[in-house]
């Protein structure tokens with residue numbers, strides 16, 4: 001498929017206000033995509049790699065602006081691109097204002113004709129960019145990007161720029177793609193008119209009725225076909241592959257997609273709750289320690305180990321002692337869910353911030369290993385010895401875990417209690433031992449990847465903090481002039497983790513709780529995400545999540561959100577969270 005054809009379809013989707021009509025456009029595109037179906041599905045979501053693969057292009061806004069400027073010609077530089085961006089507000093629209101291709105004479109395209117890009121060629125080049133490392137890598141990334149823009153029309157450039165930054169802004173969320181896969185390959189279109197995409201995406205804010213009025217013939221795919229696609233997605237986190245299997249092998253093919261050792265699944269999450277609620281709902285509750293560490297999913301294939309974070313990022317390298325432990329103790333392939341905790345000499349837990357110091361380290365791993373000792377605490381078993389266990393009850397999964405790692409300190413102790421007193425005793429002991437609190441789980445529940453449902457409840461007595469996205473900052477003054485000194489923090493507006501062009505509501509400015517040294521490292525962490533600057537003030541693309549403490553949440557006219565944090569203070573960077581995992585404005589409203 002020509003990239004120009006993909007861009008034209010994406011433009012149609014962007015212009016279409018109705019959720020069902022958009023889903024229909026996506027379904028038609030998928031039907032037409034032929035061999036490039038997996039790439040098209042990923043591109044629609046602003047992705048080059050499947051969701052489980054944490055490879056990044058490593059192209060920030062600054063490099064993208066430079067590539068666009070170079071392709072735009074002699075009279076344009078990165079500052080011009082940024083000035084246009086400040087006016088227009090969005091990089092795709094900026095890219096579409098230039099007439100590219102004038103630089104063809106500089107090398108690759110001697111013919112003088114625009115050398116049409118295919119979807120596969122764009123994918124190949126972008127993947128090439130992701131593999132560039134070492135000396136001069138910045139320049140080589142720039143050259144490759146320039147080559148792509150130089151071959152682009154205005155429409156192509158618009159979507160190419162957005163794709164590079166991972167945000168397509170065409171109103172196509174995860175739910176729309178899921179429904180479109182079902183519609184294109186499993187469903188005959190005779191379903192009911194309820195829109196599941198409209199309910200789950202929430203990424204456009206328009207109602208489904210809107211397009212039903214215009215195009216009453218478009219219906220949502222039947223629930224059963226959507227469920228089949230959903231299930232395959234949960235297990236694989238690969239929309240491209242799932243679309244291909246749905247087309248080539250139908251429902252039976254989707255049902256046969258299982259867990260694969262080495263390919264992470266989304267972590268099951270918890271809501272807050274009490275022992276009485278749990279016991280009333282389930283009759284009895286499985287209680288265990290809530291470890292204060294960072295989530296880790298262990299994949300052992302019988303020979304080697306891969307570790308993944310809560311966001312499915314590969315964290316194998318920074319945690320060698322967990323790898324060594326797994327390879328020493330496991331004697332068969334397995335996928336385990338658990339927490340990495342920092343411990344002191346005596347094995348007692350240290351605060352969670354200590355673990356995060358280990359997570360982003362790729363280089364001085366050995367030195368960090370001496371400074372912060374970490375250990376695995378496993379609480380679930382999703383796969384053992386070739387058998388998927390997602391649909392097995394919790395207690396059976398925990399038994400498997402015991403059979404794999406029993407006798408070590410790494411297995412959580414699971415107690416099934418049918419009275420709140422027993423739960424209270426377990427909770428007291430957990431807090432006494434320095435843990436964060438307890439988890440209450442439905443003993444009969446299955447493992448639901450990515451779900452924050454009613455089957456896992458967390459209890460922790462600590463003062464609440466919020467995980468907020470950094471959306472802006474101000475440069476410091478005096479000796480702090482080279483550092484960002486104040487950070488604008490915002491909650492997510494949309495509750496859907498599928499939201500791609502997320503909206504954020506500002507809650508306050510964080511300036512306290514940060515040492516000079518820390519300010520320097522935060523500045524370096526945020527610098528690649530600086531969007532544009534206006535004097536002291538910079539706007540920052542949503543990428544980094546801060547854990548923020550506060551005294552109270554006040555109603556306030558200062559911010560559009562209607563709320564402001566009183567005495568906000570920086571606690572930590574949540575390296576294990578992405579903007580989509582940040583707290584929502586709905587949660588802020590509830591806490592107020």
Ligand code: ATP
Pocket residue numbers: 267268269270271288289290291292293294295310339379412439458
């Ligand atoms: P929090 O900041 O409270 O950890 P979160 O948003 O990171 O919140 P939640 O789903 O709200 O995650 O809380 C569950 C988290 O608690 C899990 O993601 C996991 O990292 C951690 N955890 C610690 N011990 C357990 C346990 N025994 N079972 C399940 N999760 C546990």
